Amino acid sequence: MQLGTHECTPHGRDAGAPNGSARGGSLRALPPRGGRTVAITGACSFLGRNLIGVLEEDDTIARVVVLDVATPRTAGRKTRSYRVDLTQPTAAARASEILRAEQVDVLAHLAFLSSPTPAEGWAHELESVGTMHLLVAAREAGVRRVVAASQTMLYGPHRSNPNFLFEGAALRGIEGCRFLADKIDAEVQLTRFASETGARTTILRLAPVLGPTVRTWLTRWLSRRFVPTLLGFDPLVQLLHEADAIAALKTAIDVEVPGTFNVAGEGVLPITTIIKLAGRIGAPLPGPLLRRATALLWMGGMNEAPASFVDYLRYLCVADTTQARDALGFEPAYTTREAVLDFGGALRLREARLIREAIA
Numbered sequence: 001m002q003l004g005t006h007e008c009t010p011h012g013r014d015a016g017a018p019n020g021s022a023r024g025g026s027l028r029a030l031p032p033r034g035g036r037t038v039a040i041t042g043a044c045s046f047l048g049r050n051l052i053g054v055l056e057e058d059d060t061i062a063r064v065v066v067l068d069v070a071t072p073r074t075a076g077r078k079t080r081s082y083r084v085d086l087t088q089p090t091a092a093a094r095a096s097e098i099l100r101a102e103q104v105d106v107l108a109h110l111a112f113l114s115s116p117t118p119a120e121g122w123a124h125e126l127e128s129v130g131t132m133h134l135l136v137a138a139r140e141a142g143v144r145r146v147v148a149a150s151q152t153m154l155y156g157p158h159r160s161n162p163n164f165l166f167e168g169a170a171l172r173g174i175e176g177c178r179f180l181a182d183k184i185d186a187e188v189q190l191t192r193f194a195s196e197t198g199a200r201t202t203i204l205r206l207a208p209v210l211g212p213t214v215r216t217w218l219t220r221w222l223s224r225r226f227v228p229t230l231l232g233f234d235p236l237v238q239l240l241h242e243a244d245a246i247a248a249l250k251t252a253i254d255v256e257v258p259g260t261f262n263v264a265g266e267g268v269l270p271i272t273t274i275i276k277l278a279g280r281i282g283a284p285l286p287g288p289l290l291r292r293a294t295a296l297l298w299m300g301g302m303n304e305a306p307a308s309f310v311d312y313l314r315y316l317c318v319a320d321t322t323q324a325r326d327a328l329g330f331e332p333a334y335t336t337r338e339a340v341l342d343f344g345g346a347l348r349l350r351e352a353r354l355i356r357e358a359i360a
Contacts, residue, residue: 152263235270
């Protein structure tokens, strides 16, 4: 699978969507269609832009409808793009109008941040309030199928976690971590929406995504020459290759199986092994020192995650993927080890200036 790392273009020049509404104007007459119509939020995220590229090549997809503030360059002839900012109060009305007019069959909700941000207020408006706006629109437009991306990180790293967390386990996150809390709230809303409307809703809880082109807090942490770890702790970790993340979303769009599913590559590895396989050097630090340094660097905008993420270096947070295999029929092509090796190989090539740096 060739994954796109293209930037997004503003709606002022709506690439690949000649029939779309570039600046939120009136909807135009639809062309005849002979397949499904899929609407996507978060189209400029890594998951969004690459899923659009895959849908463009699928003969069973008639139209791809982008609801975002910009258009990814993976958009092609099938894509119709509309400016929708989920943080705005008018988002629900605007999205409802588009979903109804475009006769959307499946709504893929991917408008979630892959990395923490100090702009917590804006992140809350995007993920928690934005999900509310979108689901109000979906209800009004009568959308019957929703696919949403989530994360296994929402279970949280806790001393009492079992070896493998099943989908029914509580989403405990980390106390005081807004990055996780907003996503948990969005999941609650999606589950309630499915219960109240009967819409067939599929939620994919993806393990941390790793690969040669994706850029997240995890890839930045592993890109350091000396990777900070927690002295005396080495929990097992599972990962998901970037290509499998896209393939899982495409599978969920195709198979129409409602429910919540953990998705991860086969196998788990200790953090120290992951660091070695990536070609880096572990730098174990005492807990108080690591937390203090992480907090200060985060406040100064020089760290990839807040101090609360240190808990993921301390406790287990590994999900069981049996349901995804048995109900969705999804088998990842890459193991956790292979995802790390693919990332590490690309990292070494970038450092040798043999390939371009991936775009976030």
